[in-house]
Amino acid sequence: MRNDLRVAVIVALVRNAQTRLGKTQVQKLVYFAQDSGIPLNYEYEIYHYGPYSFELSHDLGSLDSLGIVNVASEPSGYGFDISVGRFSEKFKLETKYQKRVDKVLEQFGLNSAAQLEVKATIHFVHSVIKSKIPAVKVKAEVVQKVLALKPRYTEEFVRGCYAGLEEAHWI
Amino acid sequence: MQMKEVRDPVHGFIYLNETEMKIVNTPVFQRLRYIRQLAFTHMVYPGAEHSRFAHSMGVMEFATRMFDTLMMKDMAKKKNWSEAHVKRNRQLLRLAALLHDTGHAPFSHASEDLLHGVKHEEISRRFILSDPIRSLINEFKKELGITAQDVASFFSAKNIEPDIVLLKEIFAGEIDADKLDYLYRDSLFTGVHYGRFDYQRLIQSLCLIEDPGGAGNLVIAIEHGGLHALEAMVLARYFMFTQVYFHKIRRAYDRHLLEFLKTYVGKYPSALNEYMKWDDNVVFSLLRKNVKNDQARRILTRDPFVQAFTTPEHIDEEERTRFSWLQETLRRELRNAKVFCDAAEGSPHKFEKIGTYVLSPSTGTPRLVQNESGIIRSLRKIEQYRVFTPKETKQEVHDFCTQFWKDHAAGAVSAAAVN
Numbered sequence: 283m284r285n286d287l288r289v290a291v292i293v294a295l296v297r298n299a300q301t302r303l304g305k306t307q308v309q310k311l312v313y314f315a316q317d318s319g320i321p322l323n324y325e326y327e328i329y330h331y332g333p334y335s336f337e338l339s340h341d342l343g344s345l346d347s348l349g350i351v352n353v354a355s356e357p358s359g360y361g362f363d364i365s366v367g368r369f370s371e372k373f374k375l376e377t378k379y380q381k382r383v384d385k386v387l388e389q390f391g392l393n394s395a396a397q398l399e400v401k402a403t404i405h406f407v408h409s410v411i412k413s414k415i416p417a418v419k420v421k422a423e424v425v426q427k428v429l430a431l432k433p434r435y436t437e438e439f440v441r442g443c444y445a446g447l448e449e450a451h452w453i
Numbered sequence: 454m455q456m457k458e459v460r461d462p463v464h465g466f467i468y469l470n471e472t473e474m475k476i477v478n479t480p481v482f483q484r485l486r487y488i489r490q491l492a493f494t495h496m497v498y499p500g501a502e503h504s505r506f507a508h509s510m511g512v513m514e515f516a517t518r519m520f521d522t523l524m525m526k527d528m529a530k531k532k533n534w535s536e537a538h539v540k541r542n543r544q545l546l547r548l549a550a551l552l553h554d555t556g557h558a559p560f561s562h563a564s565e566d567l568l569h570g571v572k573h574e575e576i577s578r579r580f581i582l583s584d585p586i587r588s589l590i591n592e593f594k595k596e597l598g599i600t601a602q603d604v605a606s607f608f609s610a611k612n613i614e615p616d617i618v619l620l621k622e623i624f625a626g627e628i629d630a631d632k633l634d635y636l637y638r639d640s641l642f643t644g645v646h647y648g649r650f651d652y653q654r655l656i657q658s659l660c661l662i663e664d665p666g667g668a669g670n671l672v673i674a675i676e677h678g679g680l681h682a683l684e685a686m687v688l689a690r691y692f693m694f695t696q697v698y699f700h701k702i703r704r705a706y707d708r709h710l711l712e713f714l715k716t717y718v719g720k721y722p723s724a725l726n727e728y729m730k731w732d733d734n735v736v737f738s739l740l741r742k743n744v745k746n747d748q749a750r751r752i753l754t755r756d757p758f759v760q761a762f763t764t765p766e767h768i769d770e771e772e773r774t775r776f777s778w779l780q781e782t783l784r785r786e787l788r789n790a791k792v793f794c795d796a797a798e799g800s801p802h803k804f805e806k807i808g809t810y811v812l813s814p815s816t817g818t819p820r821l822v823q824n825e826s827g828i829i830r831s832l833r834k835i836e837q838y839r840v841f842t843p844k845e846t847k848q849e850v851h852d853f854c855t856q857f858w859k860d861h862a863a864g865a866v867s868a869a870a871v872n
Contacts, residue, residue, distance in 0.1 A: 284798065305808065327610040328618050330670050344798060347834040348770040355830075359820035360665045362808070369770035410611045431615050434669025 288322050288341060289350060290373040291315055294383045296351055297366050300391045304361040305342065305353070306331045310398040311386055312338055314452070317405065318382040328431065331395075332403035361395075389450050400435055400443045401452075403428050408453045461507060463638050467514045472592045473551060477510070479585045480729065481555050485509060487732035491639060492563035493706035494697060496755065498643035501697075505554045505561065508638055515630035516550040517543065518656050519623050523673070526660050531671055532619070541597040546620045548590060548599070549607040550630055555580045558721060559736045563707040564714050567721045576728065578608035583725055622673055627809045628655065628683070636689050639697060647692030650685035658682065662810065665819045674810040674819055683809065684828050694797075694835060695766065704795050705757035705841050713740065713748035758793065758841035762854035766797075766837045771863050776838045779857050783840065787853055790846040797837045 295311045296303055303311070313333050316322045324335040342364070346353040349367040356363040375383060390398060407427045412420050421444065428440050447453045457474045458466045469477060476482055485505040494501040520528075520543055529539050556576025558564045565573060580586055582605050593599035606612040607621050624630040633652050640648025658679020664670045675683050697703070717739060722728050740749040751757050764776055780794050810819035811826075823830045842850040 325610050328613055329622075330664065330672050340798075343834040344836060347767060347836050348773055350770055355821045355823040359824035361821070367770075407613050410613055427613055431613065431618065432670065434663075 284344075285322075286373070287320070287375075287379070288324075288338075289345065290375045291320055291322060291379065291383060292338075292341065292345065293350065293366060293370045293373040294375050294380060295387065296364055297370065298383070298387055298391075300387065303364045304356070304395060305339070305364065306361075306395045307398055308342065308364055309334055309338060310402040311390060313402050314386045314390055314405075315383055317452075318386055320379050320382055326406065328403070328406060332399045332431075333406045389452070396435075397443060400428065400432060400440055401447055403431060404440070404444050404447060405453055407431075459510060461511060461514070462641055463511050463634065464514045467510045469510070469513075472589055473513075473547065475592075476548075476551065476586060476589050479589070481580050481586055482506070482509070482552075484729060484732055485554065485557070487734050488557050488559060488561060489733055490561060490635070491643070491697070492560040492703070493710065493752070494643065494700070494703045496706055496757075497700055497702050498645065498697070501639070501643045503638060503642040505557055508634055509551055509554050511634040511638055512553060512624060512630045513547050513550040515633045515652075515656075516546050516624045519630055519659060520546055520620075522656050522659050523623075523661055528661050531661055532616075537597075541599060542616055542620060544593060544597055545599050545603055545617075546623060548593075548604045549620070550624045552581055552586065552604065553577055553608070553624065553631070555586075559731050559733050560707075560710060563710050564721075564736070566711060567714055567718060569720055569723055574608045576725075578605045579725055581605045581608070619671065626673065628659070628673065628675070628686070632690070633686075636686070636693055639693060640689070643697055645693065645696050647696060648689045650689045651682040652686070655679050655682035655686060660812070662812070662819055665810065672810065674812060675822070676812050677814040677825075680811055680822070680825060683811070683822065684826055687829055687832065691832060691835075699797055699835070699837070701760040701763075701839065701841075702757060704839070705759070706752060708793055708795065708841070709748040709751050709757060710736075713743075713746060713752070716746065716748070717743060756844075758791075759844045759847050760839055761792075761842045761847045761850035762840040762858070764838045764858075766835050767833050768836050768838070773836065773838070775858065775861050778861065779840075779854060782857060783850070783853065787846075787850065790842055790850050792840055792842045792846075792850060795839045795841060797835045 291312065292308065295308065295315065310332065312322065312324065312335070313326055316324055324338050326333040326335045328334070342351065342353060345351045345367070349369045350373070351370065352365045352367045354363050355361070390401070393401065404424055408420065408424050411423055411427070415423055425437065425440050425444060429435065429437060432440070456468045456470055458468050461467045488505045489495065490503050490505055490508050491501045524539065528534070534542065554573070554577065556573040556579070558568060558573060568576065581590065581601055587601040590599065590601040590604055606614055606617050612618065622629070633655070636648045636650070637652060640646060658676040660674055660676055661671050662674045664672045714736070721731055740753055743749045744753055764772060783792055809822045811822050812819055840850060840854055
């Protein structure tokens, strides 16, 4: 049975995004939309580019096939370009959820794929370890774990992303 | 360490070390002999009697070959792994691959709905963390530093260990050991030859690259020489989906089984020692004891519901909405006919696009396989819907559905409005 709330959230994110979205961006924006309190029930785990839901990936394939979104490989051949499809119009979100999607786009909509990848990874790692170690050690431990998962990013970049999430009260 | 060899129709021989053999000999693993890989598919393809037992060892073999190929292509150097680290990770991957299906319910995916809202991977994780499997895995602790918790991490969504993230991709990623084994094994046992492909070439062409997005993550990709083998694998999945996994009669049996079990079992036990007792043979006994139940009778006397209507394999949202409308109307208008509807999205095996990178033959730069392969670019995810009914009402349901589908087609509706 299809979950139409999931479809409506994906469509709303793709429709209202300020920049072109690829698969990584959609994965991370839906991750934060779910964290904001929209009951999407996607199970996320750490994959290539941070938190990733295989079920969401299946859903994107279905929505592409049905014509609700279009998933095309971009001309450079490196990534995908996701846009709304010809059957996207009928999917509307309730106001309470639309506000949360708007908040996610306001916070993260202009982030690069790299920023989204690192921010979502920080958030994920934070949620896994925050209850296991003393509060004063959480930040250092999260940064260390994220750098182990993403060794090519600099500590400065990871700390900057962490600070951004803290300022926005996301962690 | 002495190795034990096991004959296997896919791999020739599979080799296991002493501790792996001890794991195979536990009741938890032996139970997999009595869980068919493809549920009731043997009612359609009589050869499909193979079990999760051989598949699990096959996944371990494929995972090992993939790991060894990546090692030959400098994975250790790229990951800064020492020799001891390589040995540990190879064994860790083998254990996770071997144990990945231990949590399966009877008839594999067909009765997974009775698992208290968890997936079989979670039950596998619990078996790994419980004796006897836990103690046996911990035998590797002294020599290789492997614990049961490390193996269990493969099956936890909360894993944040970098090595496990990469190793997991080898047996549960875009091109993974699980898919390679089940496609080839299912093809062999069903006799549906579409599922075969040149897996040796595909494995040989695996490589580890920095992702082209510039973030520096290491991801598994394919050298250009393996492109046709990859295309063959993708087509094998497509054909196996349409011919086997989503076969109309197999899906009807799955449904009868599920309905029967919901009535007579409700949910499988949560306690592992009780859950362990459930396999295909126990369910068959239960079916035989309750042959007066309509679902059991249909399974045991080979009288399943039959397909009365199907949409095309690829539909759009208008057609999907039309099918929902048909479903509601059917239940309202044909009250005397028993029907159930089935969707490809409800199948445990799904066919969809993959996003693997292929290295360009001239420059070596990675490009998405969709850009390199016209065949893969043109394939769409299967979105097919069907209506099933007893054979006695097939004609009536067929006529109703076909007429409804025609009358409510997008063009037909607007033409009627104009008239």
